[in-house]
Amino acid sequence: MTTAIDDELSRLVAPGRVHRKLYTDxxxxxxxxxxxxxxxxxxxxxxxxxxxxGDYFATQMGRKPVVLVRDADGTVRVIRxxxxxxxxxxxxxxxxxxxxxxxxxxxxxxxxDGRLKAVPLNHGYPxxxxxxxxxxxxxxxxxxxxxxxFVFASGSNDGPGLEQWxxxxxxxxxxxxxxxxxxxxxxxxxxxxHAYDGNWKVYFENLCDAAHPLFTHRSSIEAAxxxxxxxxxxxxxxIAIRQMRQNGAPYSFWESxxxxxxxxxxxxxxxxxxxxxxxxxxxxxxxxxxxxxALERNKGKAETKxxxxxxxxxxNIYPNVSLMSQFQQLRVVHPIAVNRTVVHTYSxxxxxxxxxxxxxxxxxxxxxxxxxxxxxxxxxxIYNRLDMGMSSEGAEWLQIGRGYxxxxxxxxxxxxxxxxxxxxxxxxxxxxxxxxxxxRQTTPARAAS
Amino acid sequence: MAKRRKLKAKSxxxxxRPGPARGPxxxxxxxxxxxxxxxxxxxxxxxxxxxxxxxxxxxxLFTSDGWYWVPSExxxxxxxxxxxxxxxxxxxxxxxxxxxxxxxxxSQEPRSRTSRIIANVSIEExxxxxxxxxxxxxxxxxxxxxxxxxxxxxxxxxxxxDGGIRIASKRVDLVNCDAPLDGIVVPF
Numbered sequence: 001m002t003t004a005i006d007d008e009l010s011r012l013v014a015p016g017r018v019h020r021k022l023y024t025d026x027x028x029x030x031x032x033x034x035x036x037x038x039x040x041x042x043x044x045x046x047x048x049x050x051x052x053x054g055d056y057f058a059t060q061m062g063r064k065p066v067v068l069v070r071d072a073d074g075t076v077r078v079i080r081x082x083x084x085x086x087x088x089x090x091x092x093x094x095x096x097x098x099x100x101x102x103x104x105x106x107x108x109x110x111x112x113d114g115r116l117k118a119v120p121l122n123h124g125y126p127x128x129x130x131x132x133x134x135x136x137x138x139x140x141x142x143x144x145x146x147x148x149x150f151v152f153a154s155g156s157n158d159g160p161g162l163e164q165w166x167x168x169x170x171x172x173x174x175x176x177x178x179x180x181x182x183x184x185x186x187x188x189x190x191x192x193x194h195a196y197d198g199n200w201k202v203y204f205e206n207l208c209d210a211a212h213p214l215f216t217h218r219s220s221i222e223a224a225x226x227x228x229x230x231x232x233x234x235x236x237x238x239i240a241i242r243q244m245r246q247n248g249a250p251y252s253f254w255e256s257x258x259x260x261x262x263x264x265x266x267x268x269x270x271x272x273x274x275x276x277x278x279x280x281x282x283x284x285x286x287x288x289x290x291x292x293x294a295l296e297r298n299k300g301k302a303e304t305k306x307x308x309x310x311x312x313x314x315x316n317i318y319p320n321v322s323l324m325s326q327f328q329q330l331r332v333v334h335p336i337a338v339n340r341t342v343v344h345t346y347s348x349x350x351x352x353x354x355x356x357x358x359x360x361x362x363x364x365x366x367x368x369x370x371x372x373x374x375x376x377x378x379x380x381x382i383y384n385r386l387d388m389g390m391s392s393e394g395a396e397w398l399q400i401g402r403g404y405x406x407x408x409x410x411x412x413x414x415x416x417x418x419x420x421x422x423x424x425x426x427x428x429x430x431x432x433x434x435x436x437x438x439x440r441q442t443t444p445a446r447a448a449s
Numbered sequence: 450m451a452k453r454r455k456l457k458a459k460s461x462x463x464x465x466r467p468g469p470a471r472g473p474x475x476x477x478x479x480x481x482x483x484x485x486x487x488x489x490x491x492x493x494x495x496x497x498x499x500x501x502x503x504x505x506x507x508x509x510l511f512t513s514d515g516w517y518w519v520p521s522e523x524x525x526x527x528x529x530x531x532x533x534x535x536x537x538x539x540x541x542x543x544x545x546x547x548x549x550x551x552x553x554x555x556s557q558e559p560r561s562r563t564s565r566i567i568a569n570v571s572i573e574e575x576x577x578x579x580x581x582x583x584x585x586x587x588x589x590x591x592x593x594x595x596x597x598x599x600x601x602x603x604x605x606x607x608x609x610x611d612g613g614i615r616i617a618s619k620r621v622d623l624v625n626c627d628a629p630l631d632g633i634v635v636p637f
Contacts (some may be wrong), residue, residue, distance in 0.1 A: 092617040188520050193629040216555065227540060232514040236528070238543030244544070342629040347532065358530070365532045371536035372519060372547050377632035381556040432458035 004132040005031075011299070013430050016401030020390040020434075023199040023226040029338035036319050037062025038155035038434045041165045043321035043332055044078050046066050046346070047149040048186040054097045054112060059344075060334055061153060066141060067091050067101075068151060071112040076146060078115035078153040079138040090138060101138065108268045114138035115324035132415060148177055149185070160265075168412035169267040173313035175325035177282070178307045181294035185328070189347040189362050198383035200335035203343060204429060206379060207314040207322050207331075208270040210254040210300040211402070216382055220374040221248035239363035242276045249273060258313070264413050266318025266432025268425035272311040272326060280362070282308040290354045298352060298441030316425070318432050328361045329369060339387045345369035400426045462614060479608040483580045488607060489570040491614045492584055496565045504546045507636070512608060512615045519621045519637060533602060534626060534633055545636070554634075561592040561635045567603075579608045579617070582607050586621075599637060600624050 009028075012019035022028060045068045049057045049436045055070040058081060060355050065081035067090075083090050084105040090110065092104045100117055114137045122131060126372035130136070143154040144160040152162050163170065177185055196203075207214065214221070224244035235239075258273035283290060295304040302307055316322045323330045328348040334339055347365045349358045367373050392399075392436040403422025410416040417424045434440070498507045510613050511517070518531050519535040528536040539543055548554055569585040581604055588599045601623040610619045621637045 081471040108616075145470075188530075190525075192521065192534075193627070195629040196633050197631075219548045219551035219554040223544045223551060223555070226547060227544045229540075229542040231543055232538065233540035234516070234538045236536055237538040237544070240541050241544055337622055362529060362532055366536055370532065370534060371521075371630045372533075372633035375546055377556040377634050378554070381558075 016404045017397040026338045041152040044151045048256045058091045078141045078144045127188045158371040180350035184351040185348040186351040192345040195342045196383040197382045198387040208425040220244045236363040240367040260417040262428035266429040269315040270313040272313045351390045488582045508546045
């Protein structure tokens with residue numbers, strides 16, 4: 001069915017360009033919350049955040065409060081964080097363990113799977129009142145599905161299944177898990193919550209942008225290049241400085257050496273750019289040698305070789321999660337308003353890997369995801385400036401045409417840039433955006449084709 | 450001769466920076482005693498260096514293996530097993546300070562201005578040549594038409610060195626360390 005709104009939305013995405021309204025219009029943002037964040041598969045959390053029955057993790061799905069919880073039977077659920085009585089938020093702490101959930105207003109109590117358990121003073125309700133009515137619950141989100149421990153939920157009963165939605169991107173989730181010698185990963189090491197005044201989409205549009213580091217991150221690249229290695233470090237600063245220096249690779253390297261791949265439903269990943277022996281597990285460092293030995297013991301030499309040859313930087317799973325499988329990082333994007341976004345970032349411990357490797361992961365997290373990072377703070381500044389710039393009466397159409405005429409088809413229904421700095425991943429996300437926003441899933445790609 | 454040079458240095462410092470901007474000075478006998486008064490004077494001196502964006506001078510207050518830590522969680526046990534808003538060993542702290550001076554630090558274009566109040570200073574632990582000082586701070590950061598308010602508790606591990614006081618480590622516990630925060634560029 002065609003509506004005037006859908007037609008207008010379709011006009012905002014054109015070959016190689018996008019209208020700035022997509023990033024500044026509050027009405028479009030409201031539609032995104034309904035048509036994308038209430039419909040598509042949204043990443044909620046990792047099962048290791050709720051290891052035992054009663055463990056819960058309160059988060060948001062789009063802007064809506066939900067609770068990831070392991071119920072008494074061990075099943076992982078995602079339930080709406082709202083009391084069925086008068087509507088109060090029931091779970092008010094970020095995480096914890098509880099035998100049941102009790103609303104602080106009148107004491108309505110819920111089972112861990114969201115079913116109503118007890119209502120104080122229940123004799124006062126009308127005759128038809130039935131505490132067993134399934135509508136009187138902390139309602140379950142319609143579809144909840146885990147891919148190997150990564151829990152996604154969809155607010156819609158219809159639509160593709162999770163694995164169909166993820167498509168080839170399951171290989172990035174696999175990569176994170178495969179890297180654990182013990183075959184399991186665990187969310188650990190705390191969380192960063194970094195915020196900026198800007199639209200949620202610009203965050204993803206930066207993560208596979210191989211053309212910006214050399215310019216945006218110059219201050220940290222130069223400061224790291226000038227740093228003496230003779231000065232005391234406990235290892236933390238060494239990791240950070242090596243990472244900043246890697247960002248200083250020349251344009252020719254960013255252009256041709258990485259690779260950028262995109263897949264249906266808005267997903268993409270950028271190939272890795274690291275060649276530093278302390279940062280790349282496949283290279284020779286005492287900690288990594290110990291790690292590789294553990295991998296080989298558990299998985300054999302051939303499989304270990306295959307795992308270490310998977311070299312990806314950011315893998316973006318549209319619309320709200322991005323991971324660095326090689327560096328055990330995961331970022332979850334929470335849209336707050338058309339011009340306000342919060343990103344939560346998590347680290348993972350690889351079971352069976354040397355403990356020092358996890359400590360290096362934490363040092364790495366501090367420099368790539370830290371709120372006080374010497375690198376990320378310049379990205380956050382860019383997101384703010386995008387919002388400020390787009391509110392001027394400047395150019396109406398934003399240029400996302402890099403590589404437009406040279407991108408090539410790839411296996412698994414994807415397209416990849418002939419050049420690593422192709423903006424094909426932005427065009428690919430906007431095609432998915434248009435599909436979700438207008439329901440015209442079968443429309444030929446507009447931005448990318 | 451030595452005496453004259455000392456006087457000269459003192460008067461030129463006065464010309465550059467009016468008011469009591471300097472930290473505690475060594476007595477004629479040598480080391481500065483780490484009593485509460487000297488420690489407080491040292492903290493005020495440090496705060497002033499930061500407010501005046503004299504980051505190189507701030508860096509020189511740290512020992513050669515000193516570290517600076519802003520945890521991401523209340524009661525965080527250590528900076529190695531949990532992420533931190535900032536955790537800089539000496540090498541990274543030098544890089545951070547060098548970047549602050551860069552004309553290409555876009556997150557400081559325009560520059561922040563800060564104003565700090567340090568209070569409730571107490572000595573928590575002390576030995577002959579070192580002590581841990583606890584203090585409260587409030588810092589206002591102004592940048593690009595908006596003000597942010599930070600508050601928290603600082604723990605300075607101070608040592609006697611070079612005839613004065615040096616920071617062996619500084620831990621800053623923000624009251625909102627686990628809140629969503631916009632980028633942090635100016636040190637606390």
